[in-house]
Amino acid sequence: MQLKHIALAIMALPVCAQAASEATSPLLQKLEALEQQIKALQQSNAQIPLLQQQVQNLQQQLGVTADAVPAPVNAGTPPADAADEPETLKQTVNSLKIKVDTLSEAAQTGPIAGLSVTGFVDPMFLYNRNSNSASFHFLNKNGAYNYYDSNLGDVYLDIKKTFGVGPEAPSVELVIQPDRGSGASFSSESGGLTNSIFNQANVNLPLSSTDTLQLGLLPSLAGYEPNPTSQTQTLTHNLLFDFSEPASYLGMNYKLFTNNYQTLWQFMLANEQLKSAGAVVSGQNGRSSSNSTPTLAARVDYQYTTSLDLGFSANIGRQTLFTPSSCSGGYGYQCNLSSPFGRYAYAEADLTYTWADIQYNAQVDYGQQAHAAWNGGMAQWYGFSLLGSKKWHTDWLGKVGTVLRFDYLNNSRNGGGGSGILYGLSGNTASINPTSGWGVDQQCLNASSNNGMDCKGTNRGDIALDLLFYPTDKMTVKVEYRHDFASNAVFQRNDGSLSRNNDIFATQFIYSF
Structure with a gap:
C-alpha cells in the first residue's frame, strides 16, 4: 500500500475520539502490510532507499496526526486500547526504521555487498x-x-x-x-x-x-x-x-x-x-x-x-x-x-x-x-x-x-x-x-x-x-x-x-x- 493512501486516511480523521479510534486501527493494518513488504524486499538492495523515505514520511504524518486529533468533548474517558494505539504506532514505525537501517548497512558492508x-x-x-x-x-x-x-x-x-x-x-x-x-x-x-x-x-x-x-x-x-x-x-x-x-x-x-x-x-x-x-x-x-x-x-x-x-x-x-x-x-x-x-x-x-x-x-x-x-x-x-x-x-x-x-x-x-x-x-x-x-x-x-x-x-x-x-x-x-x-x-x-x-x-x- 502506497504512503499517500495512508496520508489521506490520517488526514480524514474526524475530531471525535470514536472516529480517531476507528481510523488508527486501519493505520496499524497498513503498517503491518508495509512490514510484510519490507520482509519480501530484503533481498533487493535497490528498494532500501525507497523504504527509508517511506518510513520518514510515515513518522512525520504520524506526528501530525497525533497533534491534530483533539480531546473528545463530553465523551468521558476513551477506551484503553484507543489511547495506547498512537504509542503503538510510534513503536512500530521505529521498529521498521531499525530494520530498514539494518538492511541498508548490510547492503554496504555485509557479505553480499559488492x-x-x-x-x-x-x-x-x-x-x-x-x-x-x-x-x-x-x-x-x-x-x-x-x-x-x-x-x-x-x-x-x-x-x-x-x-x-x-x-x-x-x-x-x-x-x-x-x-x-x-x-x-x-x-x-x-x-x-x-x-x-x-x-x-x-x-x-x-x-x-x-x-x-x-x-x-x-x-x-x-x-x-x-x-x-x-x-x-x-x-x-x-x-x-x-x-x-x-x-x-x-x-x-x-x-x-x-x-x-x-x-x-x-x-x-x-x-x-x-x-x-x-x-x-x-x-x-x-x-x-x-x-x-x-x-x-x-x-x-x-x-x-x-x-x-x-x-x-x-x-x-x-x-x-x-x-x-x-x-x-x-x-x-x-x-x-x-x-x-x-x-x-x-x-x-x-x-x-x-x-x-x-x-x-x-x-x-x-x-x-x-x-x-x-x-x-x-x-x-x-x-x-x-x-x-x-x-x-x-x-x-x-x-x-x-x-x-x-x-x-x-x-x-x-x-x-x-x-x-x-x-x-x-x-x-x-x-x-x-x-x-x-x-x-x-x-x-x-x-x-x-x-x-x-x-x-x-x-x-x-x-x-x-x-x-x-x-x-x-x-x-x-x-x-x-x-x-x-x-x-x-x-x-x-x-x-x-x-x-x-x-x-x-x-x-x-x-x-
Whole structure:
C-alpha cells in the first residue's frame, strides 16, 4: 500500500475520539502490510532507499496526526486500547526504521555487498563434414583443443566481489568455465593436464585512480577477440586466437591509464603460458630440468577516437617444447634435442573500429620459438585476421546481424610447429593434428628417408559467415558456416583418409544473465 493512501486516511480523521479510534486501527493494518513488504524486499538492495523515505514520511504524518486529533468533548474517558494505539504506532514505525537501517548497512558492508554474478550458457548444434557427425555440444569434455568446440558449448560464470566503493576499491574476480577454454588444457609443473574449471582467478589492487595491480590467473593480452562467447561477433574464434596467440598466464599484471584515460598500458610478469608453476621436465638418469625463466608481456591500447581503438602487444620468454611420450633420449618432435625448452617471442597489432551498428576488426601477428619446429629448428608463424559486421532492424525478425571473417596463418618453416600449434597422434604418426588441420606435408614425410627433416609444415586459412539474431536483450542466436583449408592434406576424414579442407555448420543459443 502506497504512503499517500495512508496520508489521506490520517488526514480524514474526524475530531471525535470514536472516529480517531476507528481510523488508527486501519493505520496499524497498513503498517503491518508495509512490514510484510519490507520482509519480501530484503533481498533487493535497490528498494532500501525507497523504504527509508517511506518510513520518514510515515513518522512525520504520524506526528501530525497525533497533534491534530483533539480531546473528545463530553465523551468521558476513551477506551484503553484507543489511547495506547498512537504509542503503538510510534513503536512500530521505529521498529521498521531499525530494520530498514539494518538492511541498508548490510547492503554496504555485509557479505553480499559488492558481489556480482554474471555469465551465460551457450549450448550448440554442430555438423562436421570430415567426421560425418552432427550433434549437440554442451559441457562435453574433449582432451584435444579443437577450433570448432573447445571454447564453445559451455557454462560461463564471472563472480566478482568488490570491497568498498569507488575506483580505488580492491576486488576479487573468478571466471569459471568447466571443460572449456584454457582451463581444459591448463598444465601443472610436471606438464600434465590439470583440467581446471577456472579460466581466470585474480585479485585487483588499485594503487590509485589510474593504476591497478592484478595477481593470479590472468587472460592473455593479445588480440582483438575476447574470450567469452557472449562478446564475440562470430560463433567460432579466429585462427590467431586458437593457435597463434599466447593463452592464459599465472603471475602479475600492472595496468596504468595515461593521457587522460586515452591510453592504457599493461605490463605482465608470469610463468610460461598454461603453466600453474615453472615447468619441470624429466630427463635421463632420473634428472629433471626446470624452466625458471619467466615470461614478460606488455600491451598498449590507444583510443585514437571514440570509434577507433589501436592495440599492440608483445611477449618474450622461454617455453617448454612438445615432446612425444615415446622419446627416451632427448626432446622435441625428433627426440634429438638436449634441452626441453626454447626461447619464445611473439608480437601482434590489432584495431577495433565501431560506428553505430558497424564494426571492423583487424589483427596481424608474428611468433617464433627456438627448437620447437618439426625438424628441431626454429618454429616461425605469422598471420592475420579480418572481420566486418553489421546489424540492422527488420519488421519480421527484429534485430539481425551479419558477420564475415577471413583468417590466414602460415606455419610452413622447418616442418611447422610452435608454442600454440601442437601436433598430436594419428595412428602411428605423431606428425599431424588431424582435427584442427596442422602438421608436416604427409606426402613428403612418407617419401622421406630422414623422417621429414626437409619437409614443410602446413599453412591454414578459414572463411566464416555468421547470421546473428537477438530475440531479447539477454538472448542471442548465432548461425555459422565455416570453411577451413590447408596447404597440405592434414584434416582426417571419418574413413581415415586425409583432406586439405573441412566444413562445419553450427548454430548456438546464448542466454546471458
